[in-house]
Amino acid sequence: MLLLLALNTQAQSPSDAVMMKNGEFCGGLFYKYGNWSKYWQADSLIENGNVGTLNIHQASAGFVLGITKYVNVYASLPYVVTSPTAGQVRGDRGAQDAGLYAKVKALDLKSDAGEFLLLVSAGVGIPSSSYIPEHNYAIGMGCVYGVGRAIAAYQSDMGLYGRASGAFHLRGNSEIIRGSYFTTQPFQSNLVDVPHAMDINAAIGYATEGNQIRIETETTVFRTLGGFDIRYWDAMFPSNNRDWVALGGNVQYIPQWANGFGVHANASTTLSGRNTPKVFTVGGGFTYFFKIWDKNSEASL
Amino acid sequence: MLLTLLILRTMNNTISRIGLLCVMASVALFSCKDDIPQGVDPVSYAYAQLDEDGGDWNPILLNAVTDINIPAPDAVGSAAYESELQEVLSLNANLSSTQREILDYWGNNTAIRWMEIAENLVSEYFLPPPPGLEGNYPGPSAAAPDQIPYFPFAHPPYAARMFAYLSAGMYDAAIASWHFKYEYDRPNPYEAVTGIQPYFPANDLPGYPSEDAAMTFVAQKILTAMFPLEADFIREQAIDCRDSRKWAGLAVQSDLVAGDSIGAYVARVYLNRSRNDNMKFAQIDKPTYEAFRAEAAARWGDAWPVWQNLEIPQRPVAITPKYGEVLPWWIPDVETVRPGPPPAIGSPEYLENEKELLELTKKATREQKETAFYWSDGPGTVSPPGHWNIIATESILANRFNPLRTVRVFAYMNTAIQDAGISCWDTKFYYFYPRPSQANPEIKTLFGIPNFPSYTSGHSTFSGAAAEVLASFFPEEAAYYENEAEEAGLSRLYSGIHFRFDCEVGVAVGHDIGGYAVSAAAADGF
Numbered sequence: 001m002l003l004l005l006a007l008n009t010q011a012q013s014p015s016d017a018v019m020m021k022n023g024e025f026c027g028g029l030f031y032k033y034g035n036w037s038k039y040w041q042a043d044s045l046i047e048n049g050n051v052g053t054l055n056i057h058q059a060s061a062g063f064v065l066g067i068t069k070y071v072n073v074y075a076s077l078p079y080v081v082t083s084p085t086a087g088q089v090r091g092d093r094g095a096q097d098a099g100l101y102a103k104v105k106a107l108d109l110k111s112d113a114g115e116f117l118l119l120v121s122a123g124v125g126i127p128s129s130s131y132i133p134e135h136n137y138a139i140g141m142g143c144v145y146g147v148g149r150a151i152a153a154y155q156s157d158m159g160l161y162g163r164a165s166g167a168f169h170l171r172g173n174s175e176i177i178r179g180s181y182f183t184t185q186p187f188q189s190n191l192v193d194v195p196h197a198m199d200i201n202a203a204i205g206y207a208t209e210g211n212q213i214r215i216e217t218e219t220t221v222f223r224t225l226g227g228f229d230i231r232y233w234d235a236m237f238p239s240n241n242r243d244w245v246a247l248g249g250n251v252q253y254i255p256q257w258a259n260g261f262g263v264h265a266n267a268s269t270t271l272s273g274r275n276t277p278k279v280f281t282v283g284g285g286f287t288y289f290f291k292i293w294d295k296n297s298e299a300s301l
Numbered sequence: 302m303l304l305t306l307l308i309l310r311t312m313n314n315t316i317s318r319i320g321l322l323c324v325m326a327s328v329a330l331f332s333c334k335d336d337i338p339q340g341v342d343p344v345s346y347a348y349a350q351l352d353e354d355g356g357d358w359n360p361i362l363l364n365a366v367t368d369i370n371i372p373a374p375d376a377v378g379s380a381a382y383e384s385e386l387q388e389v390l391s392l393n394a395n396l397s398s399t400q401r402e403i404l405d406y407w408g409n410n411t412a413i414r415w416m417e418i419a420e421n422l423v424s425e426y427f428l429p430p431p432p433g434l435e436g437n438y439p440g441p442s443a444a445a446p447d448q449i450p451y452f453p454f455a456h457p458p459y460a461a462r463m464f465a466y467l468s469a470g471m472y473d474a475a476i477a478s479w480h481f482k483y484e485y486d487r488p489n490p491y492e493a494v495t496g497i498q499p500y501f502p503a504n505d506l507p508g509y510p511s512e513d514a515a516m517t518f519v520a521q522k523i524l525t526a527m528f529p530l531e532a533d534f535i536r537e538q539a540i541d542c543r544d545s546r547k548w549a550g551l552a553v554q555s556d557l558v559a560g561d562s563i564g565a566y567v568a569r570v571y572l573n574r575s576r577n578d579n580m581k582f583a584q585i586d587k588p589t590y591e592a593f594r595a596e597a598a599a600r601w602g603d604a605w606p607v608w609q610n611l612e613i614p615q616r617p618v619a620i621t622p623k624y625g626e627v628l629p630w631w632i633p634d635v636e637t638v639r640p641g642p643p644p645a646i647g648s649p650e651y652l653e654n655e656k657e658l659l660e661l662t663k664k665a666t667r668e669q670k671e672t673a674f675y676w677s678d679g680p681g682t683v684s685p686p687g688h689w690n691i692i693a694t695e696s697i698l699a700n701r702f703n704p705l706r707t708v709r710v711f712a713y714m715n716t717a718i719q720d721a722g723i724s725c726w727d728t729k730f731y732y733f734y735p736r737p738s739q740a741n742p743e744i745k746t747l748f749g750i751p752n753f754p755s756y757t758s759g760h761s762t763f764s765g766a767a768a769e770v771l772a773s774f775f776p777e778e779a780a781y782y783e784n785e786a787e788e789a790g791l792s793r794l795y796s797g798i799h800f801r802f803d804c805e806v807g808v809a810v811g812h813d814i815g816g817y818a819v820s821a822a823a824a825d826g827f
Contacts, residue, residue, distance in 0.1 A: 049432075049612070049613030049614060050612055050613050050749070086613060087612075087613070087749075088611060088738040088744075088745055088746045088749075088750055088797075089745065089746050089747070089748060089749060090662070090745035090746065090747065090797075130667060132670060132671075132674060134674060135674075135747070135748075136748060136749075173337070176674075177671050177674035177675050177677075178674055178675060178677050178678070178682055179675070179682075179688070179691070180420070180424050180681075180682045180683045180687070180688075180691075181424065181681050181682060182421075182424040182425050182427075182681045182682075185339065186339055186420075186421035186422075186424045186425060187337050187338065187339055188338055188339055188340050188341075188417070188420070188421070188683070188691065189337045189338045189339075191337050192337070193337055231428060232428070232431045232449055232450070233428065233429060233430070233431035233432075234428055234680060234681060235680070235681075237681075
């Protein structure tokens with residue numbers, strides 16, 4: 001039922017073009033609040049008086065580590081709480097999907113005016129608790145998924161940058177509890193074929209030297225490949241055809257005087273969608289940066 | 302330096318582990334995308350027994366199977382029969398891959414598949430009407446079934462009735478088929494002529510008339526009446542099922558035609574009952590409903606506030622408030638089996654139950670939530686009666702029942718389930734007892750609250766009746782059914798939509814009602 005989850009909750013994410021250097025470590029704690037009161041049933045935007053507004057709170061912990069300046073690894077774990085303002089159905093809560101990603105810098109072309117980067121990232125999301133994906137206010141889809149992404153970015157020496165990326169989301173079956181369900185056809189099983197998906201993300205922004213200040217706006221187009229439309233007055237389901245376009249912004253401030261501490265803020269809103277809620281989110285967090293090992297000592301190996 | 306080396310080595314291991322995890326996850330992603338089942342696997346097996354005297358068993362609704370006029374078939378050796386055999390020989394010898402697929406799908410116990418088709422139609426049509434532009438939830442219309450909300454809204458009472466008619470009709474058709482099979486004793490095609498390869502395990506069941514044709518005719522008629530928008534789909538299924546009997550070497554044309562005659566007779570009897578069983582009066586309009594509710598409010602005074610729908614916008618009328626007046630199959634009348642009243646709100650017994658429920662809903666364990674969702678059987682599922690048909694199917698297949706015995710189980714179970722529904726609805730609207738969330742708004746639920754009063758729980762009553770009947774047919778599994786029925790009842794407690802007494806009384810009354818069907822089955826000549 002939720003969307004706009006783990007991605008972009010970290011200061012550096014598997015979908016941006018920022019790389020940590022060899023031995024650099026950045027850990028963070030983030031909080032994000034989202035809500036929706038309308039959702040698209042197929043392509044009509046409707047309300048449900050029995051939901052009112054669904055509030056979504058997500059706290060997550062994560063880190064990124066520079067294995068080398070070409071290879072970074074990421075891990076994150078969100079905890080999600082959902083609570084509707086109307087109706088009798090209780091919200092749900094629990095640890096959601098653990099994310100493990102690696103990002104590789106494949107190409108780095110420097111010129112007088114700027115720098116062109118090509119990166120690829122890949123990773124998996126694995127449900128970390130036995131939450132119930134068929135709950136009306138489920139905290140996740142309950143499936144294992146993999147994401148592969150290619151990222152291209154250009155950073156001018158003036159500080160302006162642009163970035164575009166495209167990703168494929170390979171998604172496994174969701175295991176629900178009940179033994180029968182109907183999509184466009186009946187099933188007598190507790191396995192649900194969650195459709196694969198793809199997204200395209202584009203951003204423009206400004207960063208000062210060393211990324212002490214970064215400010216960017218981004219837009220994401222997400223499409224499932226297959227899936228079915230929610231039927232009239234039916235509940236959302238893990239195998240819905242789920243499309244959305246979202247607009248967001250990210251800001252980070254990592255001042256030199258703070259000895260490695262940084263603050264981050266982000267917000268996003270769904271512009272259009274299909275079988276998905278119209279969500280507004282706002283979030284922020286702290287990161288702490290330090291070097292686990294020094295680059296020079298690697299040279300001595 | 303040593304320390305750095307150690308760290309680096311750890312890092313390397315971490316990378317390898319992450320890499321391995323990614324590979325494993327990818328493999329898992331691809332490998333679990335197998336076909337997700339829509340029902341049971343192909344149904345083809347040797348029957349544990351043939352029940353040669355099954356034609357003497359009492360039908361459910363027919364006065365006597367001998368009322369049906371089935372003429373003696375052309376004799377073995379006659380030119381007419383020989384030419385029919387030649388047709389089957391030729392069809393049987395040239396099976397296409399499509400024909401094999403159809404044969405594998407239907408198997409040799411086709412009643413299993415018909416019940417499954419019915420279960421799946423319920424999951425498709427079990428979708429509550431939306432509020433509509435005026436917020437007054439216009440209901441489906443049998444006269445205009447293709448307008449949203451589509452007809453029917455296959456809620457549990459509707460499903461229970463549908464399963465009862467379908468299975469009891471197929472049972473009477475099977476008894477009649479058995480009767481004439483052993484009266485005329487014409488062998489099945491593969492015993493009458495050499496060269497036919499029986500597609501399914503061979504047996505000595507006489508061929509004339511075809512029980513599959515008889516049951517298929519009934520199934521097509523009943524299901525089409527119950528799901529009019531599916532007429533084309535159901536007809537295609539019926540044609541496949543019937544035609545495939547020739548391909549399998551199970552029936553010649555005259556076997557099928559005689560089966561059709563039985564099916565037509567039985568379907569007429571059942572459809573006639575269905576037109577006069579009061580179901581058409583079960584869904585009442587708002588003024589009638591308000592008067593009905595006011596009557597209950599006057600009856601119970603201060604004992605409890607009468608139930609009201611809590612949805613926003615509020616649904617104007619409950620689901621089939623007069624289902625308690627629908628004609629039952631076995632119980633003498635609803636008053637005989639109606640349980641005593643639930644505790645008055647504020648009484649010590651009530652307060653104890655409310656406290657239990659409030660605590661449970663706040664602190665339900667993972668196991669309790671699983672039980673709640675496993676038995677949720679709400680919109681988009683096969684419904685509680687459908688759930689019990691799936692359970693019955695497992696036992697029938699495990700015991701390799703022949704088609705006649707199969708539909709005997711389905712018929713007694715589903716008629717008992719409908720009686721349970723009729724009794725439960727009478728109880729619900731006699732007492733009009735509030736749902737827990739109405740009595741105490743602090744009580745939150747795991748899923749939506751059904752649109753009818755609380756006492757007693759429909760799930761529990763359906764389940765008690767089903768378990769009672771299944772236990773009589775499969776005594777060695779009695780404890781399992783009993784446990785399932787209790788779990789089904791408790792699931793409504795765990796989900797916060799019922800008090801414990803709703804469930805416990807429901808299961809107990811369900812058992813009583815199942816007992817009426819069991820007594821009838823015990824005296825049916827089996």
